[in-house]
Amino acid sequence: MLLTGKARKFSQEDDINTDYIISGRYKFKIQDPQELATHVMEDLDPNFFQRRQDGDFLVAGRNFGCGSSREQAPQAIKYAKINAVMAKSFARIFYRNAFNIGLPLIECDTDQIRENDELSVDLAKGVVANITQNKNLAIKPLPQVMLTLLADGGLVEHIRKHQGFALEEKSNIKNQISK
Amino acid sequence: MGQTIIEKIFSRHVGKKVSANEIVLAKIDFCLGQDGTSGIVIDSFKKMGAEKVFNPRQMAVIIDHSSPSPNEGVSRIHKKIRDFSLEQKINFYDIGQGVCHQIVPERGYVVPGDLVIGADSHTCTYGALNIAATGMGSTDVAACAATGQNWFKVPATIKFICQGKLPLGVYSKDLILYLIGQIGADGATYLSCEYTGQAIDALSIESRFTIANMAIEMGAKFGIMNGDQKTLAWVKKHSSRKFKFVQADQDAVYSKALEFNISQLTPQIAKPHQVDNVCPLSEVAGTPIAQGYIGTCTNGRLEDFAEAGKILRGRKIKKGVRLIIAPASNWILKEAMKKGYINILLEAGATLVTPGCGPCVGTHNGVPADGENVISTANRNFKGRMGNINAFIYLGSPATVAAAVIEGKIADPRKYLK
Numbered sequence: 001m002l003l004t005g006k007a008r009k010f011s012q013e014d015d016i017n018t019d020y021i022i023s024g025r026y027k028f029k030i031q032d033p034q035e036l037a038t039h040v041m042e043d044l045d046p047n048f049f050q051r052r053q054d055g056d057f058l059v060a061g062r063n064f065g066c067g068s069s070r071e072q073a074p075q076a077i078k079y080a081k082i083n084a085v086m087a088k089s090f091a092r093i094f095y096r097n098a099f100n101i102g103l104p105l106i107e108c109d110t111d112q113i114r115e116n117d118e119l120s121v122d123l124a125k126g127v128v129a130n131i132t133q134n135k136n137l138a139i140k141p142l143p144q145v146m147l148t149l150l151a152d153g154g155l156v157e158h159i160r161k162h163q164g165f166a167l168e169e170k171s172n173i174k175n176q177i178s179k
Numbered sequence: 180m181g182q183t184i185i186e187k188i189f190s191r192h193v194g195k196k197v198s199a200n201e202i203v204l205a206k207i208d209f210c211l212g213q214d215g216t217s218g219i220v221i222d223s224f225k226k227m228g229a230e231k232v233f234n235p236r237q238m239a240v241i242i243d244h245s246s247p248s249p250n251e252g253v254s255r256i257h258k259k260i261r262d263f264s265l266e267q268k269i270n271f272y273d274i275g276q277g278v279c280h281q282i283v284p285e286r287g288y289v290v291p292g293d294l295v296i297g298a299d300s301h302t303c304t305y306g307a308l309n310i311a312a313t314g315m316g317s318t319d320v321a322a323c324a325a326t327g328q329n330w331f332k333v334p335a336t337i338k339f340i341c342q343g344k345l346p347l348g349v350y351s352k353d354l355i356l357y358l359i360g361q362i363g364a365d366g367a368t369y370l371s372c373e374y375t376g377q378a379i380d381a382l383s384i385e386s387r388f389t390i391a392n393m394a395i396e397m398g399a400k401f402g403i404m405n406g407d408q409k410t411l412a413w414v415k416k417h418s419s420r421k422f423k424f425v426q427a428d429q430d431a432v433y434s435k436a437l438e439f440n441i442s443q444l445t446p447q448i449a450k451p452h453q454v455d456n457v458c459p460l461s462e463v464a465g466t467p468i469a470q471g472y473i474g475t476c477t478n479g480r481l482e483d484f485a486e487a488g489k490i491l492r493g494r495k496i497k498k499g500v501r502l503i504i505a506p507a508s509n510w511i512l513k514e515a516m517k518k519g520y521i522n523i524l525l526e527a528g529a530t531l532v533t534p535g536c537g538p539c540v541g542t543h544n545g546v547p548a549d550g551e552n553v554i555s556t557a558n559r560n561f562k563g564r565m566g567n568i569n570a571f572i573y574l575g576s577p578a579t580v581a582a583a584v585i586e587g588k589i590a591d592p593r594k595y596l597k
Binding site: 017019025027028029031043066069070071075089092093096097100143154159160163164165167 | 244325541559
């Protein structure tokens with residue numbers, strides 16, 4: 001899958017928490033992810049939804065997605081039609097949530113990316129190209145579990161398709177959905 | 180090769196010996212959700228094609244984050260959660276019962292050695308009881324509700340060895356803020372924290388909850404402690420389930436071991452807008468404060484109100500300053516009333532709100548105005564956290580909050596305790 005789009009950066013690079021991605025003011029009362037998406041990144045950058053374009057990449061520093069476990073955070077990003085998030089590192093609950101709902105995350109040296117740079121990402125090959133700067137970036141390969149979840153279209157589809165977990169073969173536990 | 184507490188708990192739940200960095204599918208003893216996350220748990224559960232929760236006794240849903248509902252959007256979500264919980268016959272706690280992380284251990288659902296996941300990042304709180312508990316997203320909890328399991332990467336462990344004795348007026352909240360300041364907001368990402376040492380052993384279970392609760396603020400997956408006589412007594416009082424403590428082997432392998440002597444520790448403050456932006460209280464003493472808040476899954480327990488009461492007894496909150504208090508559960512509220520703590524705080528001018536999360540997540544119960552400083556016993560001070568991006572949140576112990584609302588500025592609580 002080849003994704004292309006422009007880089008969107010923020011005034012704060014590190015420790016962008018899930019409260020900034022989608023505020024508690026909205027996530028507790030709005031159930032429609034499309035409507036939530038209009039408030040994405042609002043507390044950090046009030047005009048973000050207006051300045052973003054379909055297919056953009058969010059580009060950040062360390063520990064992106066720290067804080068609350070709210071799944072509305074990656075949902076709001078996905079429904080704002082962002083292709084993927086690139087960061088130097090991700091917080092763990094956010095990391096799982098993003099792959100569970102089918103939002104790709106890419107770990108790479110984001111100092112090599114400037115606002116508005118044109119980027120292309122080949123997830124299968126593990127290549128990020130900065131077209132504007134004419135250079136390729138090394139990315140941390142995705143664990144097999146994450147690739148399986150992305151290939152299935154997220155955790156919901158994975159469980160539905162396999163009627164339980166099918167992430168590793170050598171399990172001593174019987175896994176089956178409860179009917 | 181020896182095992183850490185977490186490696187042992189996973190081995191028990193996977194059915195074979197496992198070690199750090201392995202990816203495993205594990206049986207889960209208990210899962211939970213709250214009103215901010217359970218709506219999506221229900222949606223995902225249904226979309227997965229599941230019909231029944233794997234075992235209704237092993238799941239709880241608690242309405243605590245915006246309770247009672249402040250608006251019709253929240254009411255719709257509450258109704259959806261209520262209907263699903265009653266239909267599935269899972270453990271359900273409606274408005275006013277308390278914060279999920281007080282309810283779940285208090286009602287005895289979880290015991291030492293368990294593996295627990297919750298659709299709330301502070302699920303790590305139960306680590307204080309020698310439980311492997313961690314926060315996950317709604318769809319992960321839905322997958323557990325549907326199958327009784329989930330996948331995990333077994334984490335490596337950082338060992339915190341806390342030696343010495345906390346001085347008077349310095350609490351477990353000050354200790355955990357200090358540790359977060361030392362290690363940073365991502366200092367323990369993907370790791371389990373084992374908190375050990377005589378300073379931890381000396382703490383009450385309630386004080387230990389405060390420390391385990393904030394493991395996530397350094398990015399950790401688990402924050403766990405050994406079990407001892409205090410744990411045994413506490414769990415037996417709250418649960419009839421059988422259990423066995425899980426101890427690390429002498430030759431367990433740690434990614435890091437950090438030793439601290441805390442005998443000279445002073446009150447600590449996390450400054451806006453990051454939890455790891457920690458300094459000694461003395462550096463920010465005198466900062467004006469408009470609102471204080473004592474409550475949450477971090478510090479809304481009995482001894483928190485007792486400590487605040489020691490300082491506020493016979494004193495008044497400064498005119499123009501508010502103090503909001505939210506007991507972490509209905510049971511704590513009743514106990515705090517019996518012991519007279521609530522009365523002391525009300526006499527001082529505090530405002531009592533419903534047991535639950537209170538104003539912590541910014542949906543109701545005390546949203547600050549533009550430019551106001553709040554001092555809170557909560558676990559997060561992110562910009563906008565309490566509902567206004569133009570307010571500033573400082574975090575400290577209940578005693579520190581009590582001293583601040585008397586003076587209308589950040590003040591050292593120790594002078595009121597001599």
